[in-house]
Amino acid sequence: MSEQKTYKQAFQRxxxxxxxxxxxxxxxxKLTDLVKEGLDLLKYCKQHLRTTEEDLKSTxxxxxx
Amino acid sequence: MQHITLHQLNTxxxxxxxxxxxxxxxxxxxxxxxxxxxxGHCYLELVEKEGQKLLAKIRANIWAYDYYNLNNLxxxxxxxxxxxxxxxxSRVVIQFHEVYGMSLHIKDLDPNFTLGERxxxxxxxxxxxxxxxxxxxxxxxxxxxxxxRVAVISSRTAAGYGDFMDQLMDNPLGYAFDLTLFExxxxxxxxxxxxxxxxxxxGDAKEQFDLVVMIRGGGSQIDLDCFDDYTLALEITGSPxxxxxxxxxxxxxxxxxxxxxxxxxxxxxxxxFLLSGMEAFDQQLSYxxxxxxxxxxxxxxDQQTKLFGLMxxxxxxxxxxITHRNHQLQLLNQRLRAGALTMxxxxxxxxxxxxxxxxxxxxxxxxxxxxxxxxxxxxxxxxDPVNILKRGYSVTxxxxxxxxPDSKLKVGDExxxxxxxxxxxxxxxxxxxx
Numbered sequence: 001m002s003e004q005k006t007y008k009q010a011f012q013r014x015x016x017x018x019x020x021x022x023x024x025x026x027x028x029x030k031l032t033d034l035v036k037e038g039l040d041l042l043k044y045c046k047q048h049l050r051t052t053e054e055d056l057k058s059t060x061x062x063x064x065x
Numbered sequence: 066m067q068h069i070t071l072h073q074l075n076t077x078x079x080x081x082x083x084x085x086x087x088x089x090x091x092x093x094x095x096x097x098x099x100x101x102x103x104x105g106h107c108y109l110e111l112v113e114k115e116g117q118k119l120l121a122k123i124r125a126n127i128w129a130y131d132y133y134n135l136n137n138l139x140x141x142x143x144x145x146x147x148x149x150x151x152x153x154x155s156r157v158v159i160q161f162h163e164v165y166g167m168s169l170h171i172k173d174l175d176p177n178f179t180l181g182e183r184x185x186x187x188x189x190x191x192x193x194x195x196x197x198x199x200x201x202x203x204x205x206x207x208x209x210x211x212x213x214r215v216a217v218i219s220s221r222t223a224a225g226y227g228d229f230m231d232q233l234m235d236n237p238l239g240y241a242f243d244l245t246l247f248e249x250x251x252x253x254x255x256x257x258x259x260x261x262x263x264x265x266x267x268g269d270a271k272e273q274f275d276l277v278v279m280i281r282g283g284g285s286q287i288d289l290d291c292f293d294d295y296t297l298a299l300e301i302t303g304s305p306x307x308x309x310x311x312x313x314x315x316x317x318x319x320x321x322x323x324x325x326x327x328x329x330x331x332x333x334x335x336x337x338f339l340l341s342g343m344e345a346f347d348q349q350l351s352y353x354x355x356x357x358x359x360x361x362x363x364x365x366x367d368q369q370t371k372l373f374g375l376m377x378x379x380x381x382x383x384x385x386x387i388t389h390r391n392h393q394l395q396l397l398n399q400r401l402r403a404g405a406l407t408m409x410x411x412x413x414x415x416x417x418x419x420x421x422x423x424x425x426x427x428x429x430x431x432x433x434x435x436x437x438x439x440x441x442x443x444x445x446x447x448x449d450p451v452n453i454l455k456r457g458y459s460v461t462x463x464x465x466x467x468x469x470p471d472s473k474l475k476v477g478d479e480x481x482x483x484x485x486x487x488x489x490x491x492x493x494x495x496x497x498x499x
Contacts, residue, residue, distance in 0.1 A: 011412075014419050021426045028434055031427055038423050045416050049409055056405050060398065 007048045010041045017041075075163040082161050089172060090159075095152045097122065105129030107136070107147070111169065117291070125157065125169035135174050142176035150187070150293075154178035190295045190320050194302065202302040203326045209275035209307070212342040214243045216267035216306065218260060218279045220251045225282025225313045225332035232336035240343040245274070251281040256291035261300045264308075271305045278339070279321065280311040280332035292319035301325055311335035454485035 005013070017038040020026060069077075094111035101107045107127040113120045127135060140146050147153070156173035194200040219226040226246075233242050247263035250256045260279070267277050279301075291297065292312055298320045301308050307326035311334055312319060322328035329335050446452060450460070461468040462481045468474065476496060482489040 007412075011415070014416075018419055018422045018426075021422060021430070026426075026430050028430065031430060035423050035427050038419065042416055042419055042423070045412075049412055049416070053406075053409050056402075056409075060402050060405075 005041075005044070007045055010045050010048075014038055014041050014045070072163055075161070079161045079163070082159060086159055088158070089156050091154060091156050091175075092169070093152065093154050093178070094121075094123075096147065096149050099147055099149055101132065105132060107132040109147075109171070111153075117294075123167065123169055125155075125171050127171045131172065135171070139174055139176040147174075150184055152178070152184070187293045187320055190293060190298060191323065193295060194298055194320075194324065197299075199299065199302040200324060203304055203308055203324060206305075206307045206326055208326065208342070211346045212275050212339045213241070214273060214275045215245070215339065216263075216270075216274045216277045217244050217246045218249055218263045218267070218277060219246065219281060219332075221246060221248050223251055223280070223282045223332075225280050225311065228282065229278075229280050229311070229332035229336045232333055233339065236340050238340070238344065238347070240340065240347075242339070252291065257294045257297050260291070260297055264297075264300045264304055268303075268305050274306055276307045276309060276326075277304060278309045278311060278335050279325070280313070280335055282313045282332060292321035294320070297321060298324045309335055309338060451485070454483070457485075459484045 017034050021031070021034060021038075092111075094113055096109055097112035098110035099107065100109075106129045109125040109127070110122060111125050112122045136147055154175040155169075155171045157169040157171050159167065160170050161167050191200065217226070217229070219229070230244070233244065245267075247267055249259040249263045251260070264277065267274060292310075301321055302324045309327045309329065310319075310322050310325040311329045311332040312322065313331050318328060327338065329338055454460070460483045462483070463472055463474060463478060466472070468480060474480075474493060474496060476493050478493045480491055480493060482491065
């Protein structure tokens with residue numbers, strides 16, 4: 001991931017990759033690169049979710065105090 | 066030159082008068098001035114006028130003994146004492162004294178001949194003003210709350226003016242007055258025009274003044290004629306400022322007094338009047354100040370009581386409100402937390418599905434591709450001639466070309482037969498058409 005993407009952009013790209021892979025005529029030459037890109041984006045998204053969750057917990061904790 | 070002494074002359078005059086005059090005369094004259102001394106003797110100035118012009122004037126007296134009876138008689142008939150401005154019919158004895166000169170000794174009066182020229186004239190002026198409905202016009206003006214800016218109509222040299230100024234300027238309470246003198250003639254033929262002018266000027270500058278005072282000190286009653294003038298009276302009634310008179314006489318009011326807003330006897334009385342106005346306002350201010358203080362204290366006390374009550378209510382209400390809001394916030398907090406976590410969870414699930422795809426799909430794709438390749442491999446293998454030869458088939462060539470049913474073959478031709486593992490050369494011996 002050279003450029004910084006938002007969660008939404010990353011998610012949309014993953015959807016695009018999945019749809020290509022699950023399509024009728026996936027291109028084998030691109031397969032490795034697509035899967036690698038997809039997994040990278042997945043990792044990024046998960047990290048994003050985790051960070052968001054922690055931020056939320058911290059923020060909601062603040063309210064309780 | 067032959068001469069006589071003054072006393073001789075006066076003696077001659079006296080004798081001549083005695084010889085030529087009647088014992089007494091009934092004379093019509095106007096009382097120009099009248100005063101009674103401490104002993105009760107009455108001294109008068111009798112006059113005759115034409116309009117405002119003096120035609121004749123002579124001193125007269127009524128001795129105390131006569132005056133008491135005559136004045137009582139006069140009063141009982143006319144309802145008024147003898148006073149200036151009255152035209153009287155009197156029986157007089159002419160006296161000539163070597164030292165005091167000529168005078169009339171009034172022995173009798175006809176009180177029925179009462180209202181003198183002047184009083185009648187006044188009456189006419191009053192009737193005219195009444196008819197014109199202006200008699201009380203100036204009285205209808207409101208007196209100023211603070212009689213401080215005063216237009217003074219007077220003569221600078223009048224004794225009354227000095228008294229007035231002293232009284233005001235040295236007032237013990239230290240009230241400040243803003244006095245503007247409109248200098249006028251206060252007697253004589255020019256007086257009316259002069260006073261009317263002054264009234265007009267003061268009226269034109271009405272914004273600068275609170276009221277007008279018209280003052281004049283003492284003097285002979287005869288000098289008061291101008292204050293009975295119609296033009297002057299009309300100007301007073303029409304003044305936009307309240308007019309206060311202090312014309313300085315003790316006799317009956319002049320028309321000017323009658324139409325003025327407030328009439329006072331003397332300039333000093335006017336000064337006292339102004340001071341009393343200031344004092345009244347001062348007291349009013351003090352009273353109002355006290356009232357403001359009382360009301361303010363009362364207000365403060367009321368508000369304190371209210372505040373105390375409100376504070377008690379506020380405390381209770383605030384606690385209730387805070388509890389309620391806290392509860393609402395807790396609910397919102399819970400919803401927020403649950404919502405956020407649900408959303409995260411949903412995203413997580415989506416990502417898991419993607420991961421599943423990435424784990425499985427590539428293998429499936431590759432596996433499918435392998436199968437495709439295998440299939441193609443099989444098909445290709447089946448088509449290979451080598452494999453056909455291996456199964457026992459052979460290929461025959463004639464002159465380097467594959468022998469086909471269309472080839473022209475004749476007996477004796479050399480043909481080459483290719484087998485899987487051998488190449489056989491042979492000559493055609495016979496050709497049969499099956």
